Amino acid sequence: MSMRLFTPHSARSALGELRPVAERICKLFRAMEYRRPRPITPEQPVEPAYFALLNQLHKGLDEVRASGARVKDLREGMIDFPARREGRQVMLCWQVGENSLRFWRESGAGYAGRRLVDEDGPWEEA
Secondary structure, three states: OOOOOOOHHHHHHHHHHHHHHHHHHHHHHHHHHHHOOOOOOOOOOOOHHHHHHHHHHHHHHHHHHHHOOEEEEOOOOEEEEEEEEOOEEEEEEEEOOOOOOOEEEEOOOOHHHOEEOOOOOOEOOO
């Protein structure tokens, strides 16, 4: 199966459906961190609510993957949209709390490597 590629326009369109999913994933992950047993030992029981949260989290992750996007960071709610720019793979990126998709980064770069999207830039269609 080939990887879906996004342009800034198609990523923003997909974000319309993914925004509530990403917000839900972020909240679920934070709730799971709060409920995670510490320290974890083999004989220590885990709350059933933890597994219910885990199940919901996996459903949200599946929704993001089915769209062709990727979850970059669960805690911060960062979503990457694979794209091509000037013949190389890059990531259009969005984070929970941002109004719109405005940034891209090189595939290996982290959050600090984000750059503003140039709408008329050399974005390649899939």
